[in-house]
Amino acid sequence: LVLTLLAALVAALIGLAIAARAAPPRAVSLGTAGISALVVLLTLGSLASRAEASVLALPIGPLGGALRLALDPLGAAFLLLLFVPAIACAVFADAAGDTTAAERAGLPGWLAAVALVVLAYDAWSLTLGLTGAGVAGRLLLSAGSPRAAQAYAAMAGVAAVCLVIALALMAPPATPWLDCDFAAIRAVPVEGWRTIAVLILALTGAAALVGVPAILQSAGASAPLVGIGSGIGIYLLLRMLLDLSGPPQSLWTGVPLLLIGGAAAVFGCARTVLGATIEQVLAVGALQQMGLAVMAIGVALAARATDLTPVASLALAASWLLLVTHALCRTALLLCAGAVRRAAGTDNLGRPGGLIHRMPVTALCTLIALLGTAMLPPGLGFAGFWLLIQSLLGAFGISGPSLQIPIALAVLLAALSAGVAAMAAVRLAGVTFLGRPRTPRVAVAEEVPRAQRLCLVGITAMTALLAVLPGLALLPASRALARLANGSGPGMPLVLKPAAEAPGYAPLAIGALLVAVCYALLWLSRRRGPGYRREPAWTDGFAPPPPWLPFGDPATQIGAASLAEPLRSVLGNHPAGLVAALRSCRAHLHAALRRAPRLSGTLGLAGSVAITLAALVVAIVVWLSAS
Amino acid sequence: VTHVFAFVEQLLHIALVLAAAPTLSGIIRWARAQLVGRVGSPILQPWRDLARLLRKQPVMAESASAVSAVAPLVAAAAVATAAILVPSFTLGMTLAPFADLLTIAGLLIVARTAIALAGMDAGSAAGGIGASRTMVAACLSEPALVLAIFALGLLAGSSNLDLIAAMQQDNGLDWHIGAGLALTATALVAVVDAADGPVSATAPIALEVSGRDMAAIDAMEALRLLVWLNLIVAMFLPFGMAPAGAGIADLGLGLVCWVAKLLALAGAIALLRVMTGRLEPRHVPRVLGAAVLLGLLAVVFLFAGVGTV
Numbered sequence: 001l002v003l004t005l006l007a008a009l010v011a012a013l014i015g016l017a018i019a020a021r022a023a024p025p026r027a028v029s030l031g032t033a034g035i036s037a038l039v040v041l042l043t044l045g046s047l048a049s050r051a052e053a054s055v056l057a058l059p060i061g062p063l064g065g066a067l068r069l070a071l072d073p074l075g076a077a078f079l080l081l082l083f084v085p086a087i088a089c090a091v092f093a094d095a096a097g098d099t100t101a102a103e104r105a106g107l108p109g110w111l112a113a114v115a116l117v118v119l120a121y122d123a124w125s126l127t128l129g130l131t132g133a134g135v136a137g138r139l140l141l142s143a144g145s146p147r148a149a150q151a152y153a154a155m156a157g158v159a160a161v162c163l164v165i166a167l168a169l170m171a172p173p174a175t176p177w178l179d180c181d182f183a184a185i186r187a188v189p190v191e192g193w194r195t196i197a198v199l200i201l202a203l204t205g206a207a208a209l210v211g212v213p214a215i216l217q218s219a220g221a222s223a224p225l226v227g228i229g230s231g232i233g234i235y236l237l238l239r240m241l242l243d244l245s246g247p248p249q250s251l252w253t254g255v256p257l258l259l260i261g262g263a264a265a266v267f268g269c270a271r272t273v274l275g276a277t278i279e280q281v282l283a284v285g286a287l288q289q290m291g292l293a294v295m296a297i298g299v300a301l302a303a304r305a306t307d308l309t310p311v312a313s314l315a316l317a318a319s320w321l322l323l324v325t326h327a328l329c330r331t332a333l334l335l336c337a338g339a340v341r342r343a344a345g346t347d348n349l350g351r352p353g354g355l356i357h358r359m360p361v362t363a364l365c366t367l368i369a370l371l372g373t374a375m376l377p378p379g380l381g382f383a384g385f386w387l388l389i390q391s392l393l394g395a396f397g398i399s400g401p402s403l404q405i406p407i408a409l410a411v412l413l414a415a416l417s418a419g420v421a422a423m424a425a426v427r428l429a430g431v432t433f434l435g436r437p438r439t440p441r442v443a444v445a446e447e448v449p450r451a452q453r454l455c456l457v458g459i460t461a462m463t464a465l466l467a468v469l470p471g472l473a474l475l476p477a478s479r480a481l482a483r484l485a486n487g488s489g490p491g492m493p494l495v496l497k498p499a500a501e502a503p504g505y506a507p508l509a510i511g512a513l514l515v516a517v518c519y520a521l522l523w524l525s526r527r528r529g530p531g532y533r534r535e536p537a538w539t540d541g542f543a544p545p546p547p548w549l550p551f552g553d554p555a556t557q558i559g560a561a562s563l564a565e566p567l568r569s570v571l572g573n574h575p576a577g578l579v580a581a582l583r584s585c586r587a588h589l590h591a592a593l594r595r596a597p598r599l600s601g602t603l604g605l606a607g608s609v610a611i612t613l614a615a616l617v618v619a620i621v622v623w624l625s626a627s
Numbered sequence: 628v629t630h631v632f633a634f635v636e637q638l639l640h641i642a643l644v645l646a647a648a649p650t651l652s653g654i655i656r657w658a659r660a661q662l663v664g665r666v667g668s669p670i671l672q673p674w675r676d677l678a679r680l681l682r683k684q685p686v687m688a689e690s691a692s693a694v695s696a697v698a699p700l701v702a703a704a705a706v707a708t709a710a711i712l713v714p715s716f717t718l719g720m721t722l723a724p725f726a727d728l729l730t731i732a733g734l735l736i737v738a739r740t741a742i743a744l745a746g747m748d749a750g751s752a753a754g755g756i757g758a759s760r761t762m763v764a765a766c767l768s769e770p771a772l773v774l775a776i777f778a779l780g781l782l783a784g785s786s787n788l789d790l791i792a793a794m795q796q797d798n799g800l801d802w803h804i805g806a807g808l809a810l811t812a813t814a815l816v817a818v819v820d821a822a823d824g825p826v827s828a829t830a831p832i833a834l835e836v837s838g839r840d841m842a843a844i845d846a847m848e849a850l851r852l853l854v855w856l857n858l859i860v861a862m863f864l865p866f867g868m869a870p871a872g873a874g875i876a877d878l879g880l881g882l883v884c885w886v887a888k889l890l891a892l893a894g895a896i897a898l899l900r901v902m903t904g905r906l907e908p909r910h911v912p913r914v915l916g917a918a919v920l921l922g923l924l925a926v927v928f929l930f931a932g933v934g935t936v
Contacts, residue, residue: 353750354690354692354750356692356693356694357692374740375733376733376736376737376740377730377733377734377737382730382733385729386727386729386730389729389773389777389786390786392777393777393780393781393786396781396929405927408774408777408923408926408927411773411774411777411926412770412774412919412922412923414773415769415770415772415773415774416766416769416770418769418773419736419765419766419767419768419769419770420766422736422740422762422765422766422769423762423763423765423766425740426740426743426744426747426758426762427762429744430743430744430747430748430755430758431747434692434694434744434747434748434750435690435747435748435749435750435755436690436750495724498785502785502787503723503724503725503726503727503785503787503789503790504724504727504787505725505727505729505730506724506725509722509725510708510725510730510734513708513711513712513722513725514701514704514705514708517703517704517707517708517711518700518701518704521700521703521704521707521843522700525681525700525839525840525842525843530684531684532684532685532686532687532696533684533685533686533687534686534687534688534689535686535687535688535689536688536689537688537689537690537691537749537750537751537835538688538751538834538835539751539752540751540752540753540834552690552750556750556751556752557747557750557751557752557755558747558752558754558755558756558758558759562755562759563755563758563759563762564759565759566759566760566763566908566912567763567766
């Protein structure tokens with residue numbers, strides 16, 4: 001029943017997308033928010049009732065085939081993860097002001113496609129979902145940045161191609177392709193050269209979806225696509241490598257994930273601390289959490305192969321917490337960035353300043369969300385980071401140097417990325433919200449409207465609550481993670497710990513201690529003594545600013561570029577260093593990405609559909625040759 | 628009864644650490660002055676400074692926001708929390724299960740982050756430059772410290788500081804080479820993180836805060852140095868520290884050993900500061916880069932020490 005209702009809600013989202021041209025904009029965005037809330041409620045209900053997976057076959061498909069949908073614990077957990085931020089995105093879409101009909105149709109259509117990807121139970125429905133996501137994402141981005149729109153469609157096409165071929169490789173031989181659902185794929189283990197091929201294809205497909213933030217640098221509508229869309233990539237990675245691949249694989253399959261994830265995390269951080277616009281900085285920063293989550297999945301793969309289920313479940317819990325951090329904090333930050341862009345009229349980090357005086361609620365929400373992404377205790381991101389390091393500690397003894405050297409490197413990369421993330425958070429918050437306004441336009445910025453403010457406060461409060469009670473964040477996914485780890489789920493209500501008897505990280509205790517000490521200090525120092533006296537800022541004896549510069553000379557403040565300058569020289573000067581290698585990777589990636597939109601641009605709007613049809617043909621050929 | 632005893636130990640630890648921090652920085656200042664042939668200020672001078680600052684009216688820049696008022700408190704609270712968690716003279720205190728090394732390292736970075744934000748709040752040039760320097764030191768020290776923690780965690784099987792200290796006590800002087808390398812890495816991070824002068828954690832807001840906020844910042848700086856000394860003692864030199872559930876005699880021995888170790892380390896710091904002068908910002912990446920390499924080496928040297936499952 002739940003599945004039927006969910007399918008009806010997906011259909012309603014599609015209907016809303018189709019009707020977007022005629023319906024009033026407000027009805028579309030609020031309808032999307034309402035349907036997303038219903039999806040969240042339904043999923044919560046199905047998680048609470050501990051229902052087993054059910055399958056629904058809809059008679060939609062080529063050659064009389066059916067569209068098979070299913071809701072298992074993993075799918076339900078991800079549906080929840082993706083649709084909670086979707087509510088906030090839809091409410092914010094309402095405040096976006098003048099939008100084109102295509103943009104308005106994009107969000108519900110894209111959410112429907114995302115739900116279809118998560119509910120998919122066979123290759124056909126997965127393909128349909130990914131193609132739909134490409135088309136709808138293109139619509140969503142069409143007004144803001146045509147180039148990013150084309151690139152997004154192309155990337156979704158690439159992901160569909162890779163995943164469909166991988167599924168074809170995993171399918172049992174001599175089964176009609178259209179009848180081959182996930183249960184049949186799960187039943188046969190993947191062996192031999194197919195393991196490598198599936199690993200490469202799944203990683204490429206996930207990278208195409210997770211790497212989307214890297215190309216959406218200046219697109220206005222990036223909040224849903226980055227905050228929610230990257231989660232799809234990790235979902236598909238978990239589904240392909242840990243669920244559908246059958247019994248545990250060999251040990252080395254985790255190593256590429258460890259190294260690629262680490263490289264992505266450091267690359268994302270380096271771009272975050274050196275980027276020039278707010279949304280670019282936030283979008284690329286998503287690569288950090290995604291990279292750390294991929295590392296955790298690598299640890300889980302290696303640990304599962306040696307039947308170390310405690311380590312595997314620890315690693316999976318780490319990846320889940322990082323995903324929750326991403327979904328909540330990153331979405332909140334991108335929505336705040338959108339609010340700043342509308343209020344201050346600029347997205348450039350060199351222009352705003354002192355916005356905390358004009359937009360206090362947005363500033364506070366940004367600071368709390370940044371605590372999560374900066375991997376600092378007692379934030380939400382630190383809990384995931386802590387679990388990741390613990391799982392790496394547990395996995396160190398699994399095997400010889402072939403695994404130990406990658407693990408040592410992984411610890412280095414994860415810690416470096418966490419450190420740089422803290423610097424990036426200070427840079428973003430300090431330059432945007434603190435100091436003095438750098439342009440007159442910023443000095444008259446307005447706070448976001450009340451509905452959006454409530455929405456921001458809600459999502460930030462949820463972040464703070466889950467940060468002190470990470471067990472609550474793990475609860476919806478516990479059954480799914482237990483199944484993926486082949487063991488018991490992470491039973492960590494208050495204290496995150498690596499083993500049942502071991503001491504661990506207790507965010508509630510640390511937070512309570514911090515608050516208590518703060519209060520004691522406050523009592524000690526404010527008990528007596530006069531209040532603050534306000535004076536002009538001391539500028540080392542520099543002459544006071546002339547009257548036509550009411551906020552002082554903005555150029556005397558430190559800017560976004562100069563703040564990161566010491567780090568830039570450090571990162572750039574290391575000979576044979578990590579960053580030198582990453583830089584050349586980045587150059588290649590940029591060149592490739594620059595070619596991608598041109599390719600899909602020449603194909604036209606139907607480009608991604610054509611690519612996916614080609615993928616289907618290739619998949620059928622591969623499958624025929626295999627059987 | 629053991630719980631009550633552990634709680635009393637915890638309270639005693641908090642009181643001792645809070646009392647020791649400004650005194651220790653006074654001792655270091657005095658010793659440093661003596662070493663270069665000056666008389667120096669009295670050992671209790673930091674206490675007098677704190678009392679004086681608490682009485683003064685604080686001044687705030689016109690362009691500053693609430694961040695300037697809150698950040699010094701948050702920073703001091705983060706360092707004080709770390710100081711409460713790091714054991715001094717005994718193991719097995721009430722809060723020992725929460726004394727995770729990664730958390731403690733994170734709390735020290737939280738303090739630096741809060742101060743960097745406060746430095747950027749007024750929009751003055753000096754504050755911004757200080758924020759940049761302090762965050763560079765923080766973000767490069769994290770990988771070195773996490774690698775050193777990882778090496779010790781491999782030896783002890785946990786990243787909990789109490790378990791690590793107990794492991795080091797059991798090993799005695801029979802050090803694994805990885806532990807030695809980790810000690811060097813941690814010491815280098817400590818040299819940067821507890822430095823005075825332009826790379827100190829308080830540099831960004833030295834010109835921005837005054838009055839009781841300045842008192843909070845000064846107390847935090849003294850406490851930060853003590854946290855680092857306690858950390859190094861607990862991670863690498865826990866000799867004489869009373870084990871969990873020890874009697875009064877063991878506690879007394881632990882106290883004496885703790886004070887002796889602190890005095891010895893304070894003398895070493897004074898000597899180091901006299902001999903090397905102050906740390907310049909451009910040296911920070913090099914020092915911390917060396918620390919990262921040493922930490923990586925420490926983990927690599929553990930390949931031989933940790934068998935496969």
